[in-house]
Amino acid sequence: MGPLTSRRMRRAGRASAVALLLVATACGTAPPPQPRPAPAPAPPAITVTTNDASGAPGYLFVTPGLSAADARLVAQLGGANTAAAPAHAPAATGAPLIADKAGRPVWFHPLPADRTAANLQVQTYRGQPVLTWWEGESQGGHGVGDAYVADASYRIVAHLALPAGLRADVHEFRLTPDGRALLTAYREVPRDLSAVGGPKDGRVWDSVAVVVDVATNTPLLQWSALQHVPISDSYLTPSGPNTFDAFHMNSIAPAPNGDLLISLRHTSTVYDVDGRTGQIRWQLGGRRSSFRQPGVEFAFQHDAEFADADTIRLFDNDANGLRNGQGAPESSVEWIHVDPGSKIASLVRRQPHPGSPVVTAAMGNAQPLPNGDTLIGWGVAGRVSEVTPAGRLVYDATMPSTYRAYLCPWRGAPPGPPTVTIDAAANPPAAHASWNGATDVATWQLLRDDSGTSTVVATVPWNGLDTAIGLDAGHRPTGTYRVRALDAAGRVIADSPATQA
Structure with missing residues (x-):
């Protein structure tokens, strides 16, 4: 078996698990919340x-x-x-x-x-x-x-x-x-x-x-x-x-x-x-x-x-x-x-x-x-x-x-969807968007799903494998969130599964 097994990638956590997920979530849907992944090893700094x-x-x-x-x-x-x-x-x-x-x-x-x-x-x-x-x-x-x-x-x-x-x-x-x-x-x-x-x-x-x-x-x-x-x-x-x-x-x-x-x-x-x-x-x-x-x-x-x-x-x-x-x-x-x-x-x-x-x-x-x-x-x-x-x-x-x-030059398109985690205990709280290996993402949108309605909470430029999205410092985030990846033309590429704050 090659080194990119789903077992290892699950161990690797948020930054690497997406590389072998087999089913992408359709854009615009709100699937059931997923369990929060374990922290991944951080890449060495450049x-x-x-x-x-x-x-x-x-x-x-x-x-x-x-x-x-x-x-x-x-x-x-x-x-x-x-x-x-x-x-x-x-x-x-x-x-x-x-x-x-x-x-x-x-x-x-x-x-x-x-x-x-x-x-x-x-x-x-x-x-x-x-x-x-x-x-x-x-x-x-x-x-x-x-x-x-x-x-x-x-x-x-x-x-x-x-x-x-x-x-x-x-x-x-x-x-x-x-x-x-x-x-x-x-x-x-x-x-x-x-x-x-x-x-x-x-x-x-x-x-x-x-x-x-x-x-x-x-x-x-x-x-x-x-x-x-x-x-x-x-x-x-x-x-x-x-x-x-x-x-x-x-x-x-x-x-x-x-x-x-x-x-x-x-x-x-x-x-x-x-x-x-x-x-x-x-x-x-x-x-x-x-x-x-x-x-x-x-x-x-x-x-x-x-x-x-x-x-x-x-x-x-x-x-x-x-x-x-x-x-x-x-x-x-x-x-x-x-x-x-x-x-x-x-x-x-x-x-x-x-x-x-x-x-x-x-x-x-x-x-x-x-x-x-x-x-x-x-x-x-x-x-x-x-x-x-x-x-x-x-x-x-x-x-x-x-x-x-x-x-x-390289254009990577991982088969699985992006992921999002919510760090509600941080000060200020933040969401983290990741899609390991995706090169077409220019912007992340953070959406909050509430009773079947999705609201864009924040929009930020892609800023690396783990892009932080700041949340309102005065309120502890609650509810269900997901992220949406947009390309340079503003087109939707993919949505993440939802996660509970």
């Missing part, structure tokens, strides 16, 4: 410090928070340094969250404490926009779980589980135009590590790139880093009894010629892999680069993909002391021109944060936007920025750590 009107439109897709295992690992790596970012309380788990550019939540999918999520974004499947993400358990540096594809009503339309011996990993879930999915997986393998300073009877994490046919959930290709890359290429060394994470695959992207571009963080190398044979055509960076690369330096990178046929864009963390034992002064996005014929790689552009330096030890990504800007997710630094080609900052927001961040 603090927006820059939001220029020239920025690209769309919604933010993030998974703020770290599992306890990942938080310990990030602390060991040195965490992040982002001088200008407001402090955020750590979020216990990376739950999927859609928010507008003002930071207001639109859809939130809270998770149990033992689960986490990553790679929430809009992709295309069978010609339609779909919502995709990975969900599972963190193993501290990687994860074991499954990949999910949901339609605009947040119903699961594909659930990808890998064959026996493999579980989909947190790092990559990418759909291709021909209906394939690119997924990372990790598996533990016994290995003699004495040549790299480890035990003879050691263990190593093999990083595996898996290509899957989405419609049939059939694996088409498995590429093992252990079979193609020497362990001695790693910049890490075995540590005690721990399984050695020599490679740490963190991105797979299709190349224009059908190859796969694979990033291994712990070799600080990006590999062009033949999409049919699995052979490495060339590799950029690390101990054995195929290129002469004057001016090109990166380390412990994330999210490598082709920006065009001969330019690679990647997020350069560069925070772990590979260059000088102390780490770089800032992380950045780099565009690197590669010429396999001449074996020369050259730096086209480097984009750090335009304000105060941001150094992030782990995670991070860069997304090209339709207006030519680049959205940058700063990983464990808990920051998302939009930067123009000229390097001007047009959007900046902080939040708890998010593995990646995306800005995408």
Whole structure:
């Protein structure tokens, strides 16, 4: 079963239960009052410090928070340094969250404490926009779980589980135009590590790139880093009894010629892999680069993909002391021109944060936007920025750590109705309107039903997943209430079931 079960959503309460309710209430009717739902976990806060009107439109897709295992690992790596970012309380788990550019939540999918999520974004499947993400358990540096594809009503339309011996990993879930999915997986393998300073009877994490046919959930290709890359290429060394994470695959992207571009963080190398044979055509960076690369330096990178046929864009963390034992002064996005014929790689552009330096030890990504800007997710630094080609900052927001961040258009239409709760004990009392995942709501009306007659008590603009509607401070609300969702043209979209104050 997929993660969006009605049982879990009922537990999640007001903010998330509406995503799987099966019967919508007809507009203009007054159904019997419903029991008041339990409070839902609040989405992590997003603090927006820059939001220029020239920025690209769309919604933010993030998974703020770290599992306890990942938080310990990030602390060991040195965490992040982002001088200008407001402090955020750590979020216990990376739950999927859609928010507008003002930071207001639109859809939130809270998770149990033992689960986490990553790679929430809009992709295309069978010609339609779909919502995709990975969900599972963190193993501290990687994860074991499954990949999910949901339609605009947040119903699961594909659930990808890998064959026996493999579980989909947190790092990559990418759909291709021909209906394939690119997924990372990790598996533990016994290995003699004495040549790299480890035990003879050691263990190593093999990083595996898996290509899957989405419609049939059939694996088409498995590429093992252990079979193609020497362990001695790693910049890490075995540590005690721990399984050695020599490679740490963190991105797979299709190349224009059908190859796969694979990033291994712990070799600080990006590999062009033949999409049919699995052979490495060339590799950029690390101990054995195929290129002469004057001016090109990166380390412990994330999210490598082709920006065009001969330019690679990647997020350069560069925070772990590979260059000088102390780490770089800032992380950045780099565009690197590669010429396999001449074996020369050259730096086209480097984009750090335009304000105060941001150094992030782990995670991070860069997304090209339709207006030519680049959205940058700063990983464990808990920051998302939009930067123009000229390097001007047009959007900046902080939040708890998010593995990646995306800005995408999206129109969500949950199948169930909105909900309303009345907080009569508050001072002043208030109603709370919610419709988890609905993007068309511009205005909420609060109606009081009395002896078959409905009266509009208040009308307020939509203001996030939990929109508060103030009531008369001098009177304790009584009776039956419901909310009505209106779109930007003032048309009625749906009514909530009634609730007793």
